[in-house]
Amino acid sequence: MSTPLTADAFVAALRAEGVNVVEVDGWREHNRNQKGAWGPVNGVIVHHTVSSGTDASVRLCYDGYAELPGPLCHGVIAKDGTVHLVGNGRANHAGGGDPAVLNAVISEDYGDRPPATHEHEGSAGAVDGNAHFYGFECINLGDGADPWPDAQLDAIERVATALCRVHGWSAKSVIGHLEWSDWKNDPRGFTMPSMRSRVAARLASGPTVYRPASVHDAMGSRGYQPFPGAGFFAEGTDSAVITAMGRRLVAEGCSAYSEGPGPRWTGADRDSYARWQRKLGFQGADADGVPGRTSWEALKVPYTG
Incomplete structure (x- = not known):
């Protein structure tokens, strides 16, 4: 359980992990904080966009649409591995999910996968994931056939590792949207256990241990x-x-x-x-x-x- 990073600390943590970051104009003040809590944060949720094209996907995630205003995530991970930052604060990405999953992420005590989710946005027992998770949308059609280039998978690994490292989390704080909400199937095309294994390996070997002042006082x-x-x-x-x-x-x-x-x-x-x-x-x-x-x-x- 952690205090959300400031915009400066967020960018620095990603860059320290070797992430190629693009700051979209206005992202530092772009959020849905007026609609609910932002923090404490407990992990990272990985999504796919069900879209193609970097410019159009970034604009969609920044603006959102009538039924779901943006930002729809904190960062958009393009096919070439570039991470476009579109929001800082509460974002409309996770929606409702299972409190048992949230508890498992907080305790980091599950096995290969968190417990099966039985909740979704609007269901009686759902908990607000937008308050508790950083979200990253990865550009992919989500049809199981659209490829995941190595550069994009590497960027997902680095982004997740950066946030785990700065907050002191393990790889078990990184989940897919399908592990949070029983309505969702993203990301589709790679498995979250395999991504968590990559994050765990990078955390274990990582030469960079970055602790900004916004996270650790004195x-x-x-x-x-x-x-x-x-x-x-x-x-x-x-x-x-x-x-x-x-x-x-x-x-x-x-x-x-x-x-x-x-x-x-x-x-x-x-x-x-x-x-x-x-x-x-x-x-x-x-x-x-x-x-x-x-x-x-x-x-x-x-x-x-």
Whole structure:
């Protein structure tokens, strides 16, 4: 059971897991929070869109339709593995589901599959899944014949792993819509036990353990330097924090230093940090070499006191 991630922490967690993220304009404020609770969150639900074409599918999931307004998920996973973010907060994706499934996800104590679901949207015993799950729609016709490219399956694995890792969940917090509602059959074309096995393997081997400040308070006491603010990184700043940052940039293969990093902020620090921003997937003005909270928390600079 966890507090939902902020938009910045959400993006950083995905990028830290190697996800190719596209932020659709307006996604950070796009939600259905006025219609009900958002959080605590307990897991991730995987869907298929029953549509084709990236642009049309992303627009559908962003806008929704008359009977079901958008966002219809938090992210749309395209055939090429790109994840298009369309919502931040409560989304119309899960609907009603079985409380026994929710309890099994929370406790993470089931076997190969969660218990069979016997509830759906509008049934007497259903629980509101839109309050408790992140949702990802994967572009697929859902007919059992439309292929699932390796890049798309890899992206599903990475997205699910990123959220499990940041919240401290196991792979058993990742379920399919068909495991939540007895009305649904998605995703169709691969099995959720096989996807959970992939997520579990990535969690076990993953080199990146990312814990943003929005999830764990007092980051400094846990060994990481809190974000000092963008204004800290200016000409004349002389601090052990700059040295610690530079050493992490070198370790990440992002060095633009002719000599080792030092305590005074220089152009080499800015050039090195811009390389780190680009490594995370930032572009243009977002990769200008001035640290922001998202990229800083992903860098995990050791606490200097």
